[in-house]
Amino acid sequence: MATYDGVFNALGLREWCDGGQSDGPMSMDALLAQTGGGSEKTFWDFPFPSLDALNEACGKIPQSRDLTVGLEQGFLAIRDALQVVLDPVTQPLSWLLRNALHVMTDTPWWIVIPILLLVCWAVTRSLKLVGFVAIVIGLLAFIDHYEYAMQTLAIIFVCAFICVLIGVPIGIGMSRSDKAQRVIIPILDMLQTLPPFVYLIPLIFLFSVTEPKLYGIAIILYAIVPVVRLTDLGIRLVDKDVIEAADAFGMTSHQKLFGVQIPLALPNIMAGVNQTIMMSLAMVVIASLVSAPGLGVLVLRGIRNLELGVGLVAGFGIVLLAILLDRVTKASLARIDASQSSR
Amino acid sequence: MKDTQQKNVKVSIKHLYKIFGEDPQSVLPRVKEGLGKTELLEQTNHVLGLNDINVDIHEGEMTVIMGLSGSGKSTLIRHLNRLIEPTDGEVLVDGENILDWNESKLRKLRRETMSMVFQKFALLPHRTVLENAGMAMATRGQSRKDFESEANKWLDRVGLDGYGNQYPHQLSGGMQQRVGIARALTSNSPIMLMDEAFSALDPLIRTDMQDLLLELQAELHKTVIFITHDLDEALKLADHLVILKDGAVVQQGEPQQILLEPSDPYIEDFVSDINRARVLRARSVMEEGAPSGEVSGEVDVNDNLESVIAKAGGDLDRSFAVTRKGERVGTLDMATIMRALVPREASRDTARA
Numbered sequence: 001m002a003t004y005d006g007v008f009n010a011l012g013l014r015e016w017c018d019g020g021q022s023d024g025p026m027s028m029d030a031l032l033a034q035t036g037g038g039s040e041k042t043f044w045d046f047p048f049p050s051l052d053a054l055n056e057a058c059g060k061i062p063q064s065r066d067l068t069v070g071l072e073q074g075f076l077a078i079r080d081a082l083q084v085v086l087d088p089v090t091q092p093l094s095w096l097l098r099n100a101l102h103v104m105t106d107t108p109w110w111i112v113i114p115i116l117l118l119v120c121w122a123v124t125r126s127l128k129l130v131g132f133v134a135i136v137i138g139l140l141a142f143i144d145h146y147e148y149a150m151q152t153l154a155i156i157f158v159c160a161f162i163c164v165l166i167g168v169p170i171g172i173g174m175s176r177s178d179k180a181q182r183v184i185i186p187i188l189d190m191l192q193t194l195p196p197f198v199y200l201i202p203l204i205f206l207f208s209v210t211e212p213k214l215y216g217i218a219i220i221l222y223a224i225v226p227v228v229r230l231t232d233l234g235i236r237l238v239d240k241d242v243i244e245a246a247d248a249f250g251m252t253s254h255q256k257l258f259g260v261q262i263p264l265a266l267p268n269i270m271a272g273v274n275q276t277i278m279m280s281l282a283m284v285v286i287a288s289l290v291s292a293p294g295l296g297v298l299v300l301r302g303i304r305n306l307e308l309g310v311g312l313v314a315g316f317g318i319v320l321l322a323i324l325l326d327r328v329t330k331a332s333l334a335r336i337d338a339s340q341s342s343r
Numbered sequence: 344m345k346d347t348q349q350k351n352v353k354v355s356i357k358h359l360y361k362i363f364g365e366d367p368q369s370v371l372p373r374v375k376e377g378l379g380k381t382e383l384l385e386q387t388n389h390v391l392g393l394n395d396i397n398v399d400i401h402e403g404e405m406t407v408i409m410g411l412s413g414s415g416k417s418t419l420i421r422h423l424n425r426l427i428e429p430t431d432g433e434v435l436v437d438g439e440n441i442l443d444w445n446e447s448k449l450r451k452l453r454r455e456t457m458s459m460v461f462q463k464f465a466l467l468p469h470r471t472v473l474e475n476a477g478m479a480m481a482t483r484g485q486s487r488k489d490f491e492s493e494a495n496k497w498l499d500r501v502g503l504d505g506y507g508n509q510y511p512h513q514l515s516g517g518m519q520q521r522v523g524i525a526r527a528l529t530s531n532s533p534i535m536l537m538d539e540a541f542s543a544l545d546p547l548i549r550t551d552m553q554d555l556l557l558e559l560q561a562e563l564h565k566t567v568i569f570i571t572h573d574l575d576e577a578l579k580l581a582d583h584l585v586i587l588k589d590g591a592v593v594q595q596g597e598p599q600q601i602l603l604e605p606s607d608p609y610i611e612d613f614v615s616d617i618n619r620a621r622v623l624r625a626r627s628v629m630e631e632g633a634p635s636g637e638v639s640g641e642v643d644v645n646d647n648l649e650s651v652i653a654k655a656g657g658d659l660d661r662s663f664a665v666t667r668k669g670e671r672v673g674t675l676d677m678a679t680i681m682r683a684l685v686p687r688e689a690s691r692d693t694a695r696a
Binding site: 239241242244245247248249250251252255259260263264 | 424426449450451452453454455457458459461463464465466467468469478479482483526530536
C-alpha cells in the first residue's frame, strides 16, 4: 500500500495505472515495505511526491533513474550523427597536438631550451625573466622531468593558441551585439562552473581515448572563457569619446575595429590570454585522466599508487610552470600597456 | 560691419527637433503644439533635447552656439554630422538635406566636408601625434607618406613642430588640443565643428587657444561652428551668436546687437556680468554720419570702447570721429560711451552685484 494510492484512485486513474502492469525493478523502499509486512506508515514518514514515490502507487509513472537512463540513451542515439560532424571538424586539433608533442619532445633539449628562452626574451625584453625561465627548465630537466614538462607545455601552447583563435572573434561579436552577449554569457557561466569532470564524460563517449583531441577539447572548453569575457569587456570599455571621434572622421566599422577598438582593448585581451593559459594548465592535470600526457600523469600516478614523492614533485613542477607562464605573459602585457596607455 | 548678407549659407538647420525616450515620434505632435520641456517629462517621460531649431550658418564665418549645460548645444552640433539622428527636421549642407543621405555619402561628408574638435580631445592614445594629425587622411586610405607633409605643416602651424613622434599622453592638455585642431585642419574640410573645444583647458591656455583660432580663421576662412558655455569666449569668437536655453533658440544675431538689445530676461541676466567696455565696439554705439563739430581724435570702427576710453584719458567731454578705412563715418562722444556701458534697464538684478 503506497502513500499516493488514494490520489490516483480519487482521480479515477487506477485502471490506467494498472493497465499493462510492468514488473519494473522495485525500489528499495518497496522491497523494505514488502518484507516489513506493510508496517503502518505514520504521518511523520509522509514522502514528497517524487517520481519514485508516485511510481509506487502507479506503475505508469516513470522512476527517477529512468531520467538518467533516458538521457544516456538519448545521447547514444545522437552520438553517431554527432561524430560524423564533430570528428572531421576537430581532426586538426588532434593533428596539431600530436605534432606539437612530437616537436617539443623529439627535438633535442639543446635546441628546444634556447628557442624557448629566445621567445621569452622577444616578448618580455627582461633578462631577469629569461634567467628565471632558464633556471626553472633546468631544474625540471635536472630531476628528469624535462620530457613531462615539455609535453605539458606543448599541450598548453596548442590549446591556448586555439582558445585565442576562437575566443577573440567570439568576444568581438559579443561586444558588438547586446543580444549575442545575453546569449553567450550564460554559456560562459556554465562552462566556468560545471565541474570539469562532467564534460569529460560525454567526450569519452564521442571520441576514442587514443585521440589527443579528446583532452584538447576538454581543455579548450574550460580555458576559453576568460579570453572571450575579457575581449568583450575590453572592447566595451574603450573610451566613448575616442569612438565618437572615429565616427566623426568617417571611419568604417572595419577601420574602427582594427584601428581603434582592438588596439585599445589589447591590455584587457592580453589579461584574458594570461588567464586562459593559467586555466589550461589547471585542466591539463585533470585531463591526464583521459590520457593527456605530461606532469599530470605523474600526479595521477601519485594518487593511484599512493606514491607520495612522485605526486609531490610533479605537483611542484606544475607550480613552477604556472609561475613561469604567468610571469612571462604578465611581463609582455606590461610592455603593451607601457607602449600605449594614457592611463 | 560684416556683410552677412553677401555670404552663402553653408549649413542650414530647419525646424530641428530631438526628443529622447521610448517612442519620440508619438510625442512629437504634442511638442509641436507647444508642450514644454518639464511638462513633457512629467506627462510622457520623454526628454526634449532640441525644440524647433532654425539656424543659418554662413560660409567663412564663425558661428558660436552658447548655452548652459543641459541646453542641448552638444546635441545640436552632433546633428550636423549625424552622430545623433534627429526626431524631425532638416539639416542642409550646401543645399542638400543630409538626413536623406545613405551611409556611404554620409561617410564622405564626415571624411571630407566636416571635421570635429572635441572637448576631451579624443586623440587615439596608441598613435603618435603625427599619426593623430593625419587621422582624417589615413581614414580616407592615404598612406603615411602621403599625409606626413600635410600633417607636419599643420602641426607646425599650431605650434607643435618637433612633437610629431610623441604620444598624446606625453603632452599637456593644451598641447593635446592643439593636436586636435591640427587633426581637424589636416583634413582640409571646409567646415569645422568645435564641441566645447577649449572648456577643459585652464584660463590662460584657453585665451591662447582662442587667439590661435582667430588667427587661423583670419587666414583660412573656414566655416566654424563653435560650442561653448562661456559668454566671454562666445563674444570674443563669434561672428554670429546663437543662444540656446532648454533646447530652444532664445536669441541669435550679431553679438554686439545681442549685447545692446537682449530680447529676453534670461539673456539680460547673462550679459549683465560682462565687461562691456572690452566687448562693445565703436561701430555699435556711434552716431552715424560724419562729425560736425570739433573732434579730439579718430578711432576705428572696430576699436573697442576700452581703447577709446584710454585714448580720451578718462576725460568726459571728448568726442571722436569714427573711421572705416580712413573715411569718417560716425561720431562718438564720451557720454554715449558711458551710457552704453550700463546695461539696458539698469536691471533689478544689478543690485545683487
